[in-house]
Amino acid sequence: MLKRSFEPACRPGMILTVNSSGSTKERILGAAEALFAQHGFDGASLRQLTTVAGVNLAAVNYHFGSKDKLVEQVFRRRLDALNQHRLAELAKVVGQPQTTLEDVLAAYIRPALELSHDGNGSLFMRVLARAFAEHDDTLRQFLSENYGHVMRQFTAEFARLLPQLSKPELYWRIDLVTGALTHAMSGFGMIQRKSDVSEHLHREQTAQHLIRFAVAGLSHP
Amino acid sequence: MLKRSFEPACRPGMILTVNSSGSTKERILGAAEALFAQHGFDGASLRQLTTVAGVNLAAVNYHFGSKDKLVEQVFRRRLDALNQHRLAELAKVVGQPQTTLEDVLAAYIRPALELSHDGNGSLFMRVLARAFAEHDDTLRQFLSENYGHVMRQFTAEFARLLPQLSKPELYWRIDLVTGALTHAMSGFGMIQRKSDVSEHLHREQTAQHLIRFAVAGLSHP
DNA sequence: GTCTATAAAGTGATAGAC
DNA sequence: GTCTATCACTTTATAGAC
Numbered sequence: 027m028l029k030r031s032f033e034p035a036c037r038p039g040m041i042l043t044v045n046s047s048g049s050t051k052e053r054i055l056g057a058a059e060a061l062f063a064q065h066g067f068d069g070a071s072l073r074q075l076t077t078v079a080g081v082n083l084a085a086v087n088y089h090f091g092s093k094d095k096l097v098e099q100v101f102r103r104r105l106d107a108l109n110q111h112r113l114a115e116l117a118k119v120v121g122q123p124q125t126t127l128e129d130v131l132a133a134y135i136r137p138a139l140e141l142s143h144d145g146n147g148s149l150f151m152r153v154l155a156r157a158f159a160e161h162d163d164t165l166r167q168f169l170s171e172n173y174g175h176v177m178r179q180f181t182a183e184f185a186r187l188l189p190q191l192s193k194p195e196l197y198w199r200i201d202l203v204t205g206a207l208t209h210a211m212s213g214f215g216m217i218q219r220k221s222d223v224s225e226h227l228h229r230e231q232t233a234q235h236l237i238r239f240a241v242a243g244l245s246h247p
Numbered sequence: 248m249l250k251r252s253f254e255p256a257c258r259p260g261m262i263l264t265v266n267s268s269g270s271t272k273e274r275i276l277g278a279a280e281a282l283f284a285q286h287g288f289d290g291a292s293l294r295q296l297t298t299v300a301g302v303n304l305a306a307v308n309y310h311f312g313s314k315d316k317l318v319e320q321v322f323r324r325r326l327d328a329l330n331q332h333r334l335a336e337l338a339k340v341v342g343q344p345q346t347t348l349e350d351v352l353a354a355y356i357r358p359a360l361e362l363s364h365d366g367n368g369s370l371f372m373r374v375l376a377r378a379f380a381e382h383d384d385t386l387r388q389f390l391s392e393n394y395g396h397v398m399r400q401f402t403a404e405f406a407r408l409l410p411q412l413s414k415p416e417l418y419w420r421i422d423l424v425t426g427a428l429t430h431a432m433s434g435f436g437m438i439q440r441k442s443d444v445s446e447h448l449h450r451e452q453t454a455q456h457l458i459r460f461a462v463a464g465l466s467h468p
Numbered sequence: 469g470t471c472t473a474t475a476a477a478g479t480g481a482t483a484g485a486c
Numbered sequence: 487g488t489c490t491a492t493c494a495c496t497t498t499a500t501a502g503a504c
Contacts, residue, residue: 050487066381068289072480082488087481089487152382159380159433160287161373202427202460209426212380239423239464246463271469292497303470308499310469 051089053079056146058100063152067097067160098168101157104141104150105169109176111137120183127245130183131237135207139236142211143229155212188245203240210236272310274300277367279321284373288318288381319389322378325362325371326390330397332358341404348466351404352458356428360457363432364450376433409466424461431457 048056057079061070072093076083090096115133119125141147157165185196223231269277278300282291293314297304311317336354340346362368378386406417444452 064382066287066289068287071478073478082490083480084482084490085488093480152380156380158430159373159377161285161433198456199460202431202457205430206423206427206464209379209429210423212382235419236423238467239420242463242467243427243460246459246467293499294497303472304498305471305500306469314498 050079050081050085053081054086054089054096055100055103058096059104059146059149059153062097062100062156063149066156100150100153101168102172104147105173108137108141109173111140112176113179116179116183125183125187127184127187127241128237130180130187131240131244132233134180135236135240136233138207138211139229139233143225151211155208158208184244199244203243206239206243207236271300271302271306274302275307275310275317276321276324279317280325280367280370280374283318283321283377284370287377321371321374322389323393325368326394329358329362330394332361333397334400337400337404346404346408348405348408348462349458351401351408352461352465353454355401356457356461357454359428359432360450360454364446372432376429379429405465420465424464427460427464428457 047053054075057075058070061075061078064070065074072086073083076086086093086096090099112134115137116130119129119133122129138151142151157169181196181200184200185191185193188196191199268274275296278296279291282296282299285291286295293307294304297307307314307317311320333355336358337351340350340354343350359372363372378390402417402421405421406412406414409417412420
């Protein structure tokens, strides 16, 4: 039922991409991201991981201390940049005289979409989707402690733009939108880019889809 | 980072519920559902599982053949009933002279909500959410082969009710709605029932929330 | 149908040579 | 900083007594 085989874990090209550049530490992080996305945190073993990264088994404990600390670093590497990007975009639009719901949603969605369209970044979005599904308290606490302020800032802005909604109603809708975005950005039902559409245009179209859906879901009467 | 400890895996009451009734086979299925929800398919071991179920370790292989076959049975037990229920509800409304989008969505959502509000059923919705996040081809093929016809029937009905949408546009929206529902039904952001609201009323309110959100997401211009 | 005992392989982590 | 070798433990699965 559940594949746990080793060989077909990564496409050949992907393995080369992962283990052929950067320091040992970077190669481990890259391989961890790919294998956690495919097999989960429990499913991916340090032996798979170090083989794909082309490093020695002991290197993980030397550079990170433990598997759990490695997991944490996989999250930090991407989320620090992603959420700084989000807050920077939010700051840009909040200062404007007439901020729209679209503007705020774009500040939240576009940075994530940009990440998910960069080859290795899309793997990370799958890791993130897994983390959501895990319901692991330790992991959730880590995310809340380190990145909770981002969500709070966006929620405050949504509340300002949707004053007709009660707090519970707003939280309800934000939660449903979050579910839709996580699902979409983890690369599940992402519409395939046609060959006559540029990467940039495709990202723009995808962003428009997501934002319009989110606007409808947040602001319906 | 990731909890793998054994003791606090289940609340005491839950363990009693799981292992105190039914045949050996049923007790194993119940414990598997609970532990797969909490620790994932890889994270939950047969030793945990048989201890919680109060049965012998060897009983899993005797009754199911292997861990993977057990996973399959955990899905079958709930999905057979859930999807039959959905199709029955769909058949009821499709025959009517003026079927609405709300009717069709209710036929899809209400059976899942009913399941997710029955104590052990809510654990299964979390198992299902995990399965989505897994991206495992074997698992996805199993779901598609056995229950794909249900989604196709609902999609056809959506297409009939939303003729202004192109096929890709419709698939996009259905996918985003699916993400929101999976997220919500896995018990993530479910609004807590207040003590002065009956279980039945709460389920009704939740259904209304989900359906209105889905209508807005599917039918916006 | 249930049990004990155990096989065979995998796991994370570490000690110590280089 | 990288390596080999290995420890201590857990995993799934099975053989064989009852």
